[in-house]
Amino acid sequence: xxxxxxxxxxxxxxxxxxxxxxxxxxxxxxxxxxxxxxxxxxxxxxxxxxxxxxxxxxxxxxxxxxxxxxxxxxxxxxxxxxxxxxxxxxxxxxxxxxxxxxxxxxxxxxxxxxxxxxxxxxxxxxxxxxxxxxxxxxxxxxxxxxxxxxxxxxxxxxxxxxxxxxxxxxxxxxxxxxxxxxxxxxxxxxxxxxxxxxxxxxxxxxxxxxxxxxxxxxxxxxxxxxxxxxxxxxxxxxxxxxxxxxxxxxxxxxxxxxxx
Amino acid sequence: xxxxxxxxxxxxxxxxxxxxxxxxxxxxxxxxxxxxxxxxxxxxxxxxxxxxxxxxxxxxxxxxxxxxxxxxxxxxxxxxxxxxxxxxxxxxxxxxxxxxxxxxxxxxxxxxxxxxxxxxxxxxxxxxxxxxxxxxxxxxxxxxxxxxxxxxxxxxxxxxxxxxxxxxxxxxxxxxxxxxxxxxxxxxxxxxxxxxxxxxxxxxxxxxxxxxxxxxxxxxxxxxxxxxxxxxxxxxxxxxxxxxxxxxxxxxxxxxxxxxxxxxxxxxxxxxxxxxxxxxxxxxxxxxxxxxxxxxxxxx
Numbered sequence: 253x254x255x256x257x258x259x260x261x262x263x264x265x266x267x268x269x270x271x272x273x274x275x276x277x278x279x280x281x282x283x284x285x286x287x288x289x290x291x292x293x294x295x296x297x298x299x300x301x302x303x304x305x306x307x308x309x310x311x312x313x314x315x316x317x318x319x320x321x322x323x324x325x326x327x328x329x330x331x332x333x334x335x336x337x338x339x340x341x342x343x344x345x346x347x348x349x350x351x352x353x354x355x356x357x358x359x360x361x362x363x364x365x366x367x368x369x370x371x372x373x374x375x376x377x378x379x380x381x382x383x384x385x386x387x388x389x390x391x392x393x394x395x396x397x398x399x400x401x402x403x404x405x406x407x408x409x410x411x412x413x414x415x416x417x418x419x420x421x422x423x424x425x426x427x428x429x430x431x432x433x434x435x436x437x438x439x440x441x442x443x444x445x446x447x448x449x450x451x452x453x454x455x456x457x458x459x460x461x462x463x464x465x466x467x468x469x470x471x472x473x474x475x476x477x478x479x480x481x482x483x484x485x486x487x488x489x490x491x492x493x494x495x496x497x498x499x500x501x502x503x504x505x506x507x508x509x510x511x512x
Numbered sequence: 513x514x515x516x517x518x519x520x521x522x523x524x525x526x527x528x529x530x531x532x533x534x535x536x537x538x539x540x541x542x543x544x545x546x547x548x549x550x551x552x553x554x555x556x557x558x559x560x561x562x563x564x565x566x567x568x569x570x571x572x573x574x575x576x577x578x579x580x581x582x583x584x585x586x587x588x589x590x591x592x593x594x595x596x597x598x599x600x601x602x603x604x605x606x607x608x609x610x611x612x613x614x615x616x617x618x619x620x621x622x623x624x625x626x627x628x629x630x631x632x633x634x635x636x637x638x639x640x641x642x643x644x645x646x647x648x649x650x651x652x653x654x655x656x657x658x659x660x661x662x663x664x665x666x667x668x669x670x671x672x673x674x675x676x677x678x679x680x681x682x683x684x685x686x687x688x689x690x691x692x693x694x695x696x697x698x699x700x701x702x703x704x705x706x707x708x709x710x711x712x713x714x715x716x717x718x719x720x721x722x723x724x725x726x727x728x729x730x731x732x733x734x735x736x737x738x739x740x741x742x743x744x745x746x747x748x749x750x751x752x753x754x755x756x757x758x759x760x761x762x763x764x765x766x767x768x769x770x771x772x773x774x775x776x777x778x779x780x781x782x783x784x785x786x787x788x789x790x791x792x793x794x795x796x797x798x799x800x801x802x803x804x805x806x807x808x809x810x811x812x
Contacts, residue, residue, distance in 0.1 A: 367554020
């Protein structure tokens with residue numbers, strides 16, 4: 253496995269994301285306990301976990317906000333610690349919070365992101381244009397982000413995360429606070445790229461209805477991975493019919509805790 | 513979002529998606545010098561755009577030093593006689609004397625404001641979008657600094673333009689020779705603010721910054737009065753002024769405005785810039801820095 257993290261080795265065969273025995277703690281609290289998971293290319297992986305399960309910590313480690321202290325994280329074969337630049341070039345992120353500049357136009361926001369990836373000039377403008385077309389907002393390119401609805405802003409953020417053609421897309425609770433239509437269109441946009449461009453997606457959520465039967469699912473609970481595999485397998489293993497029942501059976505939490 | 517556009521999405525996703533698909537599956541090229549330059553340019557461009565959009569910030573950055581110039585300096589002019597000290601070759605108006613100090617103040621405020629905006633960015637997550645860029649983190653921070661300095665240059669030159677009509681007329685070449693000094697002092701104050709923003713959470717409170725950073729730095733310096741005057745009244749204060757890096761930023765600007773170099777100040781400014789910058793880069797380093805220990809920007 254070490255061989256593929258060399259920059260010049262063909263990365264075609266490597267999974268979009270490999271997290272290998274990663275633990276991380278803040279002082280005394282162990283936020284992640286020996287977490288391993290994999291996102292193959294062209295797979296939609298749902299990371300299920302309640303608030304405080306360690307999802308945000310895991311995302312912070314993958315995006316190299318802070319270093320993983322133990323274990324390894326590789327994006328398309330590139331180790332995020334030893335080869336951060338190559339790894340981050342292949343990574344797209346949609347953060348939980350709003351991260352667009354609201355006083356700048358949609359286009360200006362996208363061009364800024366292109367620059368952060370070293371893409372300039374005509375290429376940057378062409379990519380920004382087609383990305384906005386892709387999320388159905390081309391006609392509002394010159395408007396300020398301030399004027400967008402929550403769902404539209406989220407679509408711009410998805411468009412932005414795709415500008416540099418990543419192999420792995422991370423989304424941290426991307427549909428929180430969106431209405432049903434916006435949720436649906438966000439999910440559909442991302443899923444279409446999984447099929448077409450072999451994009452590997454890690455979709456963190458606690459909304460069980462976003463899981464489809466063909467997906468892979470990783471259950472993160474109190475910093476540990478309790479399950480990792482196909483959704484069908486997940487249901488079979490727990491002897492349940494729905495993902496939410498399976499989640500409850502596995503984690504042993506009650507409905508009241510879930511609601512909280 | 514309307515229901516209509518949500519249902520339409522399915523039909524037109526295909527063709528638009530193909531266009532967006534340009535470059536998919538191709539391994540990105542390694543980042544060359546041109547890419548580095550693009551990144552720097554993008555960060556500076558965003559900062560300037562954001563600045564120009566914040567009209568109040570634009571105005572207050574200009575009004576603040578002008579109030580000092582038009583009112584404070586006019587009132588003070590009679591009480592404080594300035595003898596001929598280098599770099600000045602004749603008796604000068606008090607307004608002329610405090611101009612480098614006010615320029616320093618513009619840069620100090622701007623540095624504090626951009627570091628505050630970084631705290632704000634950290635909270636909103638805009639900082640995270642910057643930090644997932646594939647360029648080295650130290651380069652990103654440096655670019656961010658350069659962006660802040662660019663905004664301050666804009667402010668300084670607008671101030672100098674207005675001041676010109678108020679009889680503050682340094683030699684024409686002075687406008688050019690002051691530029692490197694401005695860049696240096698801007699970098700020093702910017703990296704100081706950046707370092708502070710990474711270690712002090714309470715920096716969100718601008719009143720606190722005014723009281724504990726801006727005012728002491730500004731008043732205990734050679735911005736408003738020549739150092740020999742301070743020495744006459746208090747030797748201790750004189751010594752404090754001497755070790756205050758802001759004094760040296762002001763003196764560097766003062767001499768550069770007349771095409772001269774104050775070597776001591778240059779050395780002090782360089783040393784402080786390196787120290788603050790090193791501290792800031794360390795603080796933002798993902799493995800050693802303070803972000804990791806504290807749970808990160810916006811981390812809950």
